[in-house]
Amino acid sequence: MTIVPQNIADAPRVNDPDTLFQPRPRPTTPAHIIASDQEAIEIAHRLAADFAKGAALRDKEGLLPLEELDAFSQSGLWGITIPKQYGGAGVSYVTLTEVIKIISAADPSLGQIPQNHLAIVEHIVSDGTEAQKQALLGDVLKGIRFGNAFSESGSKHVAAFETRIEPDGENFVVNGKKFYSTGALLAHVVPIVAVNGEGLPHLAFADRSAEGLTIINDWSSFGQRTTASGSVVIDNVKISADRVIPAYLAFANPTPAGAISQIIQAAVDAGIARGTIEETIRFVRDRARPWVDSGQDRASDDQFTIAAVGDLKIRLHAAEALLERAARLIDIALKNPTDETVAEAAVATAESKFLTTEIAILASNKLFELGGTRSTLSAHGLDRHWRNARTHTLHDPARWKPFHIGNYYLNGVKPARHPWL
Template sequence: MPPLPESAHYDIREPNAQRIVSDAQAIEVAHKIAAFLLEGSAERDRNREVPPEVVEVYSNSGLWGITVPREFGGAEVSYATLAEVIAIVSAADPSLGQIPQNHFCLLEDIRLQGSDEQKRFFFDLALKGNRFANALSETGGKNVQDIQTRLRHDGDSVLIDGRKGYCTGSLYAHWIGVLGLDEQNNAQLAFVPRGTPGLVIVDDWASIGQRTTSSGTVLVEGLRVPAFNVFPTHRSYDVPTLAGPFAQITTSAIDAGIARAALRDTIAFVREQARPWIDAGVEKASEDPLTIIQVGELGIRIEAADALLERAGKVMDAARPAPDEDSVARASVAVAKAKVLTTEVAIDATNKLFELGGTRSTLARHGFDRHWRNARVHTLHDPVRWKYHLVGNWLLNDKRPPRHDWN
């Protein structure tokens, strides 16, 4: 076997995050960070590069620690608030809105399956501003659950070998969460500090959209991890938990943000630069009656998607104290409904920007193509056609959704 390549370099600095203590503060900080990230978002997309100081400002804002439970010093914001925070940030830059999405999912794994000692240690890291990235998925299997990475116990450690893909945020991370199957084929999640021998981050993400998410490859070979850093993540699906709805609502929130960004730029461009069609008989594109109708329709659909997203968060909030088969199923269905609308309106809004803005809106200097590319790529996370099936099967046949990361 050839030797592992050198891990990709990124200027990882010592974290120094502020502490957010409430839902209201989380929303307030999200708006401030969004204003900061909006500036330069088109340039970062164009160059496929995020300056380290941008990531530092983002994670040191305290937003990456808002789901830490109160008993461990966090704000433990509601799921509805978390979705809104992600949507606000994603409307400014959805690539940077996505990089903590799996960070939040990893913190949820810790909450669900960690011992008190593990929770204390890793939640403290998150509150200080440490960034966690995932090495969960793989690109070569027959489906998304075909995991080839293997984990075996060796005394007080585990040894891991495998190849991971779609490792969002890996270039920017202090820690990587690596998923592998143990000797009994149970899924285990190991948290690995950046720079650990046997862990290689490959900066090879080359998609047309979400270009700065660093969703590339992570290689692990003979990777030794202390048993303390390993979590039995399979248990989150052996019994009813909100792990699946949690992963889905955070993903849906990114698409909601992309739709908001497209509508924002459509309105500004139509007002300031687009021309009305000759048959409209008006002086400005913003007075064109057919344009007005379509902008109105987009606004209504985006608000409907936002409302379903918020409702899904509240259904999850209600289930959190004592999740059971029925409450988790209701949460999964509620999130699926939101996922349908956020997916479809993100694609439609990013396409309508060009239709209503006209040819001049396609000029490269505007960077509007990034909205469509981001929507087209991110909404491929999992097929929304199966959300229709999930909801229909619940309504017609009282079938609870299968429990996994995509429900």
């Protein structure tokens, strides 16, 4: 499945804010229902092989991944964490992080787009009523994609929400403006984070075509370009009471919601690193020249290049090992949510996030060092790896991770519960 528009000039692009982008149609057939962890991994590998074929072109041209995203959500991978009692596979977070790594190694924009969707699924499971679980999780299994209207670019900090939700008779009305809204442009439903009169965050699920909901295609970052993480304007959007979930409960109570949000981000970075290292190996083998002082005929026989690739692999495997450890601790915390299990999962996830950030940036730098000047030629499109790594790792500052980790181990201070730790 290589999906390339017949006329690229007319294809929908990211950062085209003056063009009204119509909502994507809801799926006419239900998504595939994945039955096991093994099946999820197999499907991820098949999709990744297809996604990789057009990744460089989509990045270069800013092409929105419309067909790819439909194939992704229809594959069933967006519903794999739904518990079995609600019709999902209930896969482990070890499996979920591997799926995200596999997809992100092929195209990290596609790997990032479901991040908020997957975190929201856990909020529904944790904080939704039984009726909400049946309805909203059922929609996911049918292939409905949740977007993201979470962060705000003009507030004091990431947790200072100015978007408001207020009673409107028996229902609610929401007003505000969002940015970094990954997935919203191409979603079917847009969950909005808004605070009530007491300042408590809620999730309000708005249809993508809801009156008063405007999604602007204005994402202009140099990396993760085709996530289309632009603006959402919420102007008196009406939300029925059965589509509002008290999201603050996931952080007021001991749940691994924050670690879940973070570990998906870490998995994207690990995927970026994995894909970049494989690209480096291919380029060194096929295109790079040995340095004049090496005495070798091939760049792949240059002793310093060999050692550098070995170092990258060691660091990647260390980051992946910590990622898997964190995922296992999240699985434990989901089964037995206590202050201690949740803290252990959060700290382990912070450890993995620190290393996945480092290896993603290091690998994307080493690609050019080992590939040589010719690796910078635009024909190869390799700059996307560094741009993606640098952009995505800015999601939350890695410099804060050692502090929280050290404070936990040295002073027994459990980290605060929020989505950015």
